[in-house]
Amino acid sequence: MQKKAALEKLSRLRGALGDALKELETTLEVAFERSALVKGNxxxxARKCGKPTCACAEGQLHRSMVLSWSHQGKTRLMTIPPEKLDRLRSGSEQYLRYRGARARVTEMCKRILKLLDQIEKLRRKKP
Incomplete structure (x- = not known):
């Protein structure tokens, strides 16, 4: 009876391992995309220029699109020309997707290793 229960548990673990591998494969698809990645947001x-006679002194702030990213511990800003806005926004979104997938892969690998350890424990026999 104990052997049958162990075999059933082993079968469930193998099924869970197969499911985890399929999920890992799906998550890794983002790594095979060819689109450019742009680190940042x-x-x-919207800001004031500092001139006392400017309209921004009364609330009409100057607006511009920027890319913000961290480099060597400091936040950097770059004003984005209108012709580059779509490309940089898309690259930034792709970067966030990539980093999210990378974090999920880390967690999945931990789960897969745990399953492998459990399978090994059930299969291992004393010498």
Missing amino acids: VYEL
């Missing part, structure tokens, strides 16, 4: 920045 694209957003609209």
